[in-house]
Amino acid sequence: MNKDIEIIERKRVYDGFFQVSQLTLRHALFAGGQSETLVRERFERGHAVGVLLFDPWEDQVVLVEQFRIGALDSGFDPWLLETVAGIIEPGEQPEAVARRESKEEADCHLGALIPITRYLVSPGGTSQTVDLYCAMIDSRDLRIEGHGQVDEGEDIRLQILPTDAALSLLDNGGIVAAMPIIALQWLALNRADLRARWQDAPRAPYNGPGSAP
Numbered sequence: 001m002n003k004d005i006e007i008i009e010r011k012r013v014y015d016g017f018f019q020v021s022q023l024t025l026r027h028a029l030f031a032g033g034q035s036e037t038l039v040r041e042r043f044e045r046g047h048a049v050g051v052l053l054f055d056p057w058e059d060q061v062v063l064v065e066q067f068r069i070g071a072l073d074s075g076f077d078p079w080l081l082e083t084v085a086g087i088i089e090p091g092e093q094p095e096a097v098a099r100r101e102s103k104e105e106a107d108c109h110l111g112a113l114i115p116i117t118r119y120l121v122s123p124g125g126t127s128q129t130v131d132l133y134c135a136m137i138d139s140r141d142l143r144i145e146g147h148g149q150v151d152e153g154e155d156i157r158l159q160i161l162p163t164d165a166a167l168s169l170l171d172n173g174g175i176v177a178a179m180p181i182i183a184l185q186w187l188a189l190n191r192a193d194l195r196a197r198w199q200d201a202p203r204a205p206y207n208g209p210g211s212a213p
Contacts, residue, residue: 004028008037015202019044043126046087049097052116052183053084053106054163055139059093061166061187062139063180064105066148066156076176081169082158083132083180094131102135105156111136112198116186121178126194132183132188136198163191 005027016021021042026034053062063081072076086101099110116132139160143150148154155204161169170184186195 006034010057010158013041019080024089025072036058043128045126045128047128048085048087048121049094049101049128050082050130050179050183051084051098051102051110051113051182052187053102053110053137054136054187054194055137055140056195056201058139058164059191060139060183061160061161061163061185062106062137062142063166063175064147064156065159066154067178071176073204080177081175081180081193082177085130085179085185097133098133098135102137102150103168105154106158107147108137108139111138111201114194116183119182125201132179133187134187134194136201138203155178161188163187 005025007023007025009022011022011026012019021044022039023042024037024039026037030037054060055062065079065081067078068080068082069078071080082087084098084102084105085167086097086104088097092100095113098113102108104111113133113135118129121128121130126208142158142160144160145157147158148156166175167182167188170181175184177180179194
C-alpha cells in the first residue's frame with residue numbers, strides 16, 4: 001500500500017500547559033486513491049520516559065503515588081500508582097531523563113538501565129510516545145514522602161512493594177495506568193532473569209548522601 005500523506009494545513013489551536021494542534025490532511029486508502037480531506041485535532045504534551053524501579057536483592061519494586069487530573073471523573077481513584085515518569089526536554093536523551101526523574105520523584109540514583117519498549121500512548125488523539133525502562137536500584141532507606149517538584153505542583157510519595165504484592169495489585173485492578181501495567185507485565189516475564197543477572201552486582205549505595213550520580 002502507498003502510505004503517502006498530504007498535509008494541507010497544520011496550526012496550533014490551543015497553547016497552555018499542554019498544546020493542541022489541528023491538522024488538515026488527506027491520506028492514501030487501502031483500496032487505492034486518496035481519502036476525503038480530514039480535519040483532526042491532536043493533543044501535544046511532549047514525548048515521555050517511564051522507569052520501573054526494581055531492587056533485585058530485596059525483590060521489590062518502587063512505585064510513585066500522586067494525584068492525576070486525567071483520572072478525575074473517570075470512576076478511578078485519582079491518586080494513582082505509577083512508574084517514575086517525565087517529559088523529554090529539548091536536547092535530552094531518554095536515559096538522562098530516566099535518571100533525572102528518578103532523582104526528582106524518588107530521590108534515588110539508578111544502576112543498570114534496561115529498555116522495555118517504546119510505544120504510542122493513544123495514537124487516535126495524541127502524538128506522545130513513551131520510552132519505558134526498568135532500572136536497578138537499592139531500595140534500602142528510601143524516603144517515603146516529600147518527593148516531586150513543588151514549583152510544578154507535584155506531591156509524590158513512594159510505595160515500596162514486594163514484587164509479588166505489586167503483581168497482585170496488577171491482577172486485582174489496583175494499578176490502572178497504562179505505563180505501570182506494561183512495565184509490571186514485562187517484569188513478570190523477566191523477573192527471574194533480571195535477578196540472576198543483577199544480584200551479583202555490587203550493592204553500592206545508590207541512595208542518600210554521597211551516592212553515585
